[in-house]
Amino acid sequence: MVFDKSRSLRSITSRDVAKAANVSQALVSRAFSGNGRIAPETRNRILAIAEEIGWQPNALARSMVTGDAPLVAVITTRLHFDWRAQVLSHLLNTIQQWHLKPLLFYAESDDDVDRLLEETLSWRTRGVIVTAGIVQPRRAKAIVSRGQFLAALNRPAHHPNAFSVATDNLQGGAMAAALLLDEAGRDALVLSGRQGDWASSLRTKGFVDAVAVRGGTARVWHNETMSTEAGKQCAAAYLDLPAGERPKAVFSTNDAMALGFMDGLRGQLSAPSDFSLIGFDNLPSSSWTPYELTTFEQPLEEMVLRIVGYVNNHQQNAGRNFPAHNPERVAGDEIIYCAPKIVLRSTTKAKQ
């Protein structure tokens, strides 16, 4: 009985296939890996028998032996939000094409990320891609010094041999200012996120600075969560302002708030007659009939392509201890910025 049980628990190995095919265990390894010489007929016979038995090489054992697991760690969070689901589908697709497998580390909150980054190390992955939280410099060093790649999306990577791409939020904010002030006067309002939010802060700063340069004034309304609900509350506050004091140039640091803002004003005020409005993200819903929101599209595909370039470069240099300095790296700047693309629609008067 005990014997039976242990037998049934033991998993099938290449040895079982070898026995069934009447060859050495080494040959069944060669049949599957394609490395080393093997007679075509032998190979086919082994493959057929393995198929019949339902055996495939154990990827874990292979990875251990070769010292190289075809794995990449991906750190993410809040998939049901914003841009992350979009980026992830590009990213996962790409990783698939590299014939690597994504091992997902899902952060409950941004504070979780550092712990996950550490956990990552146990798995001896080729590298890690971070789309959430903050990359601590010492953590970055720990990863890079093992020869793994480290790519950060929309956040600093904090290491000279790591890689970081981000939307050029500062420039987006500045562009919004230029466009809005031209058509809606010098009195501006920013619907912004938390002070600590990296992307939103930069968009706000880009906008505010550009407004100042043009001799305008901008007030900033911070919102804890950048939701449609928050946008509605801003609308209420906007209506509370004496009609003459309502800024006509409104920039929202994301689309969700902009859409909520429009809904909160619906039936009373509308763009672009009463004010001009620009958002950020180009959500699918921003193009819908009741909104037609002018907004910025994040260059997600471009950013993913940049990461692809970095990773490919890293793979080619794999094994060298000091990988070539990244050719894309701009001197003195740790982050590659990609320009957001303005999508002109009906909440501004400007035409494409």
Added chain:
Amino acid sequence: MVFDKSRSLRSITSRDVAKAANVSQALVSRAFSGNGRIAPETRNRILAIAEEIGWQPNALARSMVTGDAPLVAVITTRLHFDWRAQVLSHLLNTIQQWHLKPLLFYAESDDDVDRLLEETLSWRTRGVIVTAGIVQPRRAKAIVSRGQFLAALNRPAHHPNAFSVATDNLQGGAMAAALLLDEAGRDALVLSGRQGDWASSLRTKGFVDAVAVRGGTARVWHNETMSTEAGKQCAAAYLDLPAGERPKAVFSTNDAMALGFMDGLRGQLSAPSDFSLIGFDNLPSSSWTPYELTTFEQPLEEMVLRIVGYVNNHQQNAGRNFPAHNPERVAGDEIIYCAPKIVLRSTTKAKQ
């Protein structure tokens, strides 16, 4: 030189830590695993030294030795769509809580899924969760017979020891029919998806059958992709109908089409005065001011909880060759259905 290179490539192992701590390699293993006796001081010393060196146990090696990788395969696709991103964030969170790691298999198309399911096997995961494509019976058998769990979301799992939860689409369709015919007469229209689409077909069938029972008639408009754009095209077709022949009871098998339908009619016809409309999915945007769409919410959390129950049950029985028959299994029915929840809003006259 060659010597130097190979040395720098060799990764750090428990042996290095052992050497530095002046103990046997077995002890450093015990320090980390918590298994076997070890003096607390020894343990702390080892942990400190490992931390300093920056070493952590190799998860691949551990998994190989113990014959149990803390991995679960998740098959998914089109993350930027529908419900999948939502489900995935629940799922990934849960998997994290099990202290397992999700290995993602991203299907380019549904036809890809069978191949991915096979690839899954190499990784010797605890089990696999499928949220895309079709599970072939023989593939299901291959997975289950290895002792892995197999859970399918919104699709059949095709194996008595596997598990399948789905939204009760048939019931949803029937509920929609009851509600719509009561307030909008017996002439009905279904905005449906492809004939082969599992969920959409069942919603349609549930609706059509219930309409027939009530002595009404329903016409069905199939759409290749269930997008807002398709909904707009349906609106155009609807307007092309002579005013007297326009069905007043409209059921859309997803929200995206319903929203597009409303937008296509905007300014000409609106619900619930000219017709009544019910969607399916309860997208965030369905609650927005210009829509206020009555719709069904998929019981995603409940479905994930069911999967959790099945997996926990499986884990407890791990090692047994024939896992206990699932207690949830309803005789003769391979799928556990969870009722969708109606969300009454303003495109119907009915009040909650």
Added chain:
DNA sequence: CTGAAAGCGCTTACAG
């Protein structure tokens, strides 16, 4: 409480 040794399931020189 600690260590030496066997073994997990493979891959890969090395002989033949």
Added chain:
DNA sequence: CTGAAAGCGCTTACAG
């Protein structure tokens, strides 16, 4: 072209 053997980095009885 094929096989025997060493070894990947750990864990876990088994002795001491």
